[in-house]
Amino acid sequence: MVTRRRRYLDGVQLAPGFSYAEDQVGTNGIGTALEGGQPMHVFGHEHYAENLEDLACAGVPIHHPITGKIVGAVDLTCWRKDADPLLIALVKTTADQITQGLLTDSSAQEYELLQEYLRACRRTSGIVLALNNDVLMMNEYARRVLDPGDQIVLLGQAAEALASGRPGATEVELPTGVTARMHCRPTRGPGSSGLGAGVVHVKLIEASAAPVTDAAIPARMFLPGLVGSGALWLRGCGQVEDLHKSGEWLALAGEPGAGKLALLRAVHQRHNPAAGLHVLDAAEAAGPDWLTSARRELLSATGDLVIAHVDRLNARQLHVLSSALREAREAGRADVLWVAATLGYRRRAGHLTELLRFFPSTVELPPLRHHSEDIHELVPFFLRKLSLRGRLTCSPEAMQLLTRSSWPGNTEQLWQVMRKVVQSRRSGEIAPKDLPPECWSVSRRLLSPLEALERDAIVQALLDCRGNKARAAESLGMSRATIYRKIREYAIVIPAT
CATH class of the missing domain: 3.30.450.40 (GAF domain)
Known part of the structure; x- marks a missing residue:
């Protein structure tokens, strides 16, 4: 048995x-x-x-x-x-x-440490730590706003300050670039010398070199109207710029919203602003005149020509466009016209083989999740565009949520999120509660409109119930098992209680 x-x-x-x-x-x-x-x-x-x-x-x-x-x-x-x-x-x-x-x-010293920690938590809603040689306590707010690497550094500095008997304020530079001001207060319980045990208050302050919270300091622009210093992003920008200088026609691949058209506009603005920039969107090719217009541009325009979303063309349209590209090449148009085509990832572009013969090089732009460090520059850049005189900044807590998201819609999705935020908050500092529900999810796929509505309802219920899943399920009229399944399905980051 x-x-x-x-x-x-x-x-x-x-x-x-x-x-x-x-x-x-x-x-x-x-x-x-x-x-x-x-x-x-x-x-x-x-x-x-x-x-x-x-x-x-x-x-x-x-x-x-x-x-x-x-x-x-x-x-x-x-x-x-x-x-x-x-x-x-x-x-x-x-x-x-x-x-x-x-x-x-448990010892009397641990009990005294606990009482001091609870008193500190009641007096402040900020970051509170308490520690000795055997016990570590950290409030929920600290766990939520501090990255694991930042937590390790803070705890190490706090332990060293308490062990050396140096109470008072100390500034600590954290790995994420944020500066923390730390106040250590030793505890002196019965039979304790007080050394090595105490309560620590931490306040995050603006770092002089960090663009996260200082909207007045513009990020360096590698190209006009673009920001970002991630290695993958800069490599893609550099490759496109080099091909434009050489005059070689280019296919630019990447996920929707990754910034393909914005990059091509920026390269044109830097190197050929006096000439025209012509954009043809294959998403509009259902009309009878689109292919005619494309052929006319290829044979008569000068400057730079962008043919966007070529992977949306059907087989007949691709054949007609390929014929127009061949005709332009044979007429020597490559000397006066630079052509770039944008498409999704080339590994999915097998049906474009005939068309891509006219574009010797393909450059792939990385999705935002592969250079998420650039979110620290993109957010204040977007806020300066959207808010009056840069009066709106992003708090470290909100920035942490933004950098944790996977952004299936890439930079365009981040831009739309900032637009939503500015509609409800026009000055001050953006807090996590100001962000729309999609920022509480780390799903790596774009949801259907119905799925997005369901996800938003679940996130809002969790926020209203302060992260209590049972109460959120009850408010939505669903079982606890169902809300757990939906949380996993939509990869929702549950707000801390």
């Missing part, structure tokens, strides 16, 4: 090394007890996963008697047919014994 139960538990991965978090497995004794913070009994069909319906589980979270934080859970699992009301009583008793053991092991 024991062997059969063990084989069954191994089969459903109820074993060390596997996660039974509720957002991964659905309702179950372990994950649901941890999520709800209270004793939980899950019987048979109450499990979300069908392969757990033969089991009954009773779980109780264990709260640390000093910090009050959940440090684990006790779970008892048996066959559904063997379940008994005493199951939950037994697991509660076990959890109480573990909690008492934790209390016995």
Whole structure:
């Protein structure tokens, strides 16, 4: 019997090394007890996963008697047919014994440190840390706004300041470029010297070299009207600029919204502003005159010509356009006209083989998620364009959300997000709550209009309920299992409580 139960538990991965978090497995004794913070009994069909319906589980979270934080859970699992009301009583008793053991092991110094930390949290909504040789406490706000690398540096500096007995203010340069002002206050509990233990208040201040929060300092423009210093972005810009200088016709590939047309306009503005820039959009090729116009431009225009979205043309249209390109080449038009065609990624452009013969080089622009460091320059650049006299800036917390998003719509999507923000906030500092729901998602695909509406409703409910998934599900009229599935499906970053 024991062997059969063990084989069954191994089969459903109820074993060390596997996660039974509720957002991964659905309702179950372990994950649901941890999520709800209270004793939980899950019987048979109450499990979300069908392969757990033969089991009954009773779980109780264990709260640390000093910090009050959940440090684990006790779970008892048996066959559904063997379940008994005493199951939950037994697991509660076990959890109480573990909690008492934790209390016995806790020292008076730790208790004093906890009390100082709680008092500090009540007095401020900013970043609060508390630490000694064995205990580390960090409030939710700190975990939310500080990158892991910044947390490590701050904790190291705080530990060093407390151990050396140097209270007072210290400025720390963090890896992300933000400067933090740190105030360390040692605790002096009963029987403690106070060295190496204390509470730390942290305030993020503007870094003189960082463009994140200072809209008055314009980012350096590599080309007119463009910003960005990421290696992949600059390489693409440099390749396009070199091909324009050489006069070689170019195919420029990249995801929608990556900035292909903006880059071509900037190169034209720098190197050939006196001549005309002609743009033909193949998205409008359904009209009967588009191909005629394209041939006329190829045979008579001078300066620079951009044929956008050539991958949207059908086979007949591609053949006609290829014939016009051949005619222009044979007429020596390459000497007076530079032509660039834009398209999606070339690995998807097999049907364009005939057309691409007239473009010796293809340059690929990276999607925004591959040079996300440029968001720190793009956001203030867009805000200066959209807000009156640059009176609107972006807070570090909001910037962290923006840089964490994957931006399936690329730079164009970021621009549209900034436009939405400016409609509701015209001055001051942008906070996370000012950002639209799409910024709380890290989905790497563009959603359909219906999916976007559903995602926005879920994000708004989570914001309204301060990250409480159970209350958010209830407000939306959906089950907890459904909201977990949707959170995973849309890759929603759950706001911290």
